[in-house]
Amino acid sequence: MKWLILVLGILANASASVLIKVAMSPPRRFPSLSEPMAALANWPFWLGLGLYGAAFLLYAAALARLPLNVAHPILTSGAVAMVALFSFVFFREPFHWTTGAGIALVVAGVVLLTARVA
Numbered sequence: 001m002k003w004l005i006l007v008l009g010i011l012a013n014a015s016a017s018v019l020i021k022v023a024m025s026p027p028r029r030f031p032s033l034s035e036p037m038a039a040l041a042n043w044p045f046w047l048g049l050g051l052y053g054a055a056f057l058l059y060a061a062a063l064a065r066l067p068l069n070v071a072h073p074i075l076t077s078g079a080v081a082m083v084a085l086f087s088f089v090f091f092r093e094p095f096h097w098t099t100g101a102g103i104a105l106v107v108a109g110v111v112l113l114t115a116r117v118a
Contacts (some may be wrong), residue, residue: 009058009075012051014082018090019048059088070114077106 023045024030032038039045062071081103088095 002062003023005058005065006062006071006074007078010053010078010082012055012058013079014086016048016051016055017052017079017083018086019044019086021091023048051069073110073113077110081106 022028023042028042028044030040059075060073062075084095084099084103087093
């Protein structure tokens with residue numbers, strides 16, 4: 001259960017980042033004082049904000065079940081890797097071999113950091 005909570009936290013965090021990117025991309029834009037009602041219509045922004053809150057709650061739940069030096073590296077590196085993959089899939093942003101190698105190195109580093117603890 002503790003690992004499921006952590007994985008859900010990673011997915012919530014990465015999904016929130018994608019939604020905030022969608023919320024700030026044309027034709028949507030960040031609400032201004034001249035158009036305060038535009039904020040209410042920007043549903044990706046509000047959903048992304050809610051998912052960031054859910055990610056925080058899931059992270060807190062994971063910390064109740066896992067050591068900090070395990071939960072934090074896995075959550076942060078997992079979110080970084082998921083955002084890199086999501087940005088390629090959803091926004092067609094570049095995914096160079098160096099990105100893949102960087103993700104692999106980060107994952108290897110986290111495995112080394114957490115192998116004896118978990």
